[in-house]
Amino acid sequence: LIAKGPNAKGRLSVTLAEAADQLGVHYMTVYRYVRTGRLPARRVAGVWLVDPADLDLVRRTAHSTRPSRPTDPVPSRARLEARLVTSDEAGAWAIVEAALASGMEPDDLLLELVAPTLCSIGARWEHGELSVADEHQASAVTTRLIGRLGGRFARRGVRRGTVVLAAPAGELHALPVAIAANLLRWRGFDVVELGADTPTGALVEAVANEPGLLAMGLACTTDGSLGAARRAITEIRLCSPNVPVLLGGAAIAGASHAREAGADVCSGKRGDELVNAVESIAGERH
Numbered sequence: 218l219i220a221k222g223p224n225a226k227g228r229l230s231v232t233l234a235e236a237a238d239q240l241g242v243h244y245m246t247v248y249r250y251v252r253t254g255r256l257p258a259r260r261v262a263g264v265w266l267v268d269p270a271d272l273d274l275v276r277r278t279a280h281s282t283r284p285s286r287p288t289d290p291v292p293s294r295a296r297l298e299a300r301l302v303t304s305d306e307a308g309a310w311a312i313v314e315a316a317l318a319s320g321m322e323p324d325d326l327l328l329e330l331v332a333p334t335l336c337s338i339g340a341r342w343e344h345g346e347l348s349v350a351d352e353h354q355a356s357a358v359t360t361r362l363i364g365r366l367g368g369r370f371a372r373r374g375v376r377r378g379t380v381v382l383a384a385p386a387g388e389l390h391a392l393p394v395a396i397a398a399n400l401l402r403w404r405g406f407d408v409v410e411l412g413a414d415t416p417t418g419a420l421v422e423a424v425a426n427e428p429g430l431l432a433m434g435l436a437c438t439t440d441g442s443l444g445a446a447r448r449a450i451t452e453i454r455l456c457s458p459n460v461p462v463l464l465g466g467a468a469i470a471g472a473s474h475a476r477e478a479g480a481d482v483c484s485g486k487r488g489d490e491l492v493n494a495v496e497s498i499a500g501e502r503h
């Protein structure tokens with residue numbers, strides 16, 4: 218009786234299951250319309266009800282409002298950059314949400330929108346156009362954006378293995394680690410994310426504490442942390458000789474550079490290269 222009761226305007230309502238039937242779409246699609254505000258609904262005694270007149274509206278706009286392809290990330294970068302350096306978290310989040318709503322996948326969002334924006338901020342800081350304070354504000358807001366995005370990277374289902382990720386002692390760039398960790402989670406891997414400036418002892422312990430660990434990865438964003446990475450790899454090898462060690466990040470020039478530092482694999486400068494390297498280790502193991 219409640220589910221079929223009239224709404225405030227005295228019109229009869231339909232449940233989401235009936236709405237799905239009438240629209241010829243899956244129940245979850247209608248539920249998503251409600252969650253995203255595309256279809257007005259009210260909740261009565263735990264049951265979602267919609268007005269049939271609103272269904273007509275959804276039917277009529279089905280073609281015009283469905284995103285055809287994801288937003289081009291390039292124009293969004295400048296807008297995101299402006300919001301990051303002014304600590305405008307709400308504005309920055311709106312850009313992120315618009316990109317996701319347009320169909321951009323969360324991993325592309327990090328690689329094609331967030332990472333290049335940070336690189337541009339770094340270049341402008343290097344050229345004296347932005348202050349250290351601007352850069353710090355941008356880092357703080359980006360950290361929060363990545364936190365808010367976190368849940369979207371969690372994948373259910375069969376786990377593909379665990380990876381420990383960190384930046385070595387003295388390396389303060391935590392964002393590359395946070396981004397890379399989410400890219401791996403997106404592909405179904407579990408990540409022990411140790412973040413920036415990880416003391417060698419803590420790294421060794423984290424690796425030793427994970428039985429069956431698929432790999433461990435270190436990121437050097439600045440040349441200054443290479444020595445610490447080399448020392449950490451030597452120590453990890455002593456305690457956990459069978460765990461493959463990946464080394465990558467902006468300061469790693471290539472495979473021979475990574476091998477000189479003692480790593481087994483160079484994971485390149487981009488997170489998707491890291492994902493490929495981890496996937497090939499996982500493939501070899503099975």
Ligand code: B12
Nearest residue numbers: 332336339389390391392393434435436465466484487488
């Ligand atoms: C934000 C920022 C900071 C913040 C970091 C805050 C934080 N919480 O992370 C703070 C303010 C702390 C900082 C400090 C410094 N910074 Co800074 N920083 C940046 C900036 C703007 C963004 C960094 C970032 O997040 N980039 C985006 C990500 C996605 O970077 P990415 O390298 O592409 O990450 C990928 C790789 O790591 C890859 N990957 C590949 N293999 C592997 C393996 C693993 C295990 C992982 C995790 C990842 C990985 O995956 C990631 C995702 O795609 C960069 C600019 C830039 N070009 O990056 C400068 C930059 C890195 N910083 C720079 C400098 C010089 C510094 C300072 C020395 C400044 C100073 N004088 O104090 C200090 C260094 C401190 C230290 N000891 O580490 C320079 C480095 C130049 C160089 N060649 O060494 C840069 C390039 C700026 C510039 N253009 O000059 N910085």
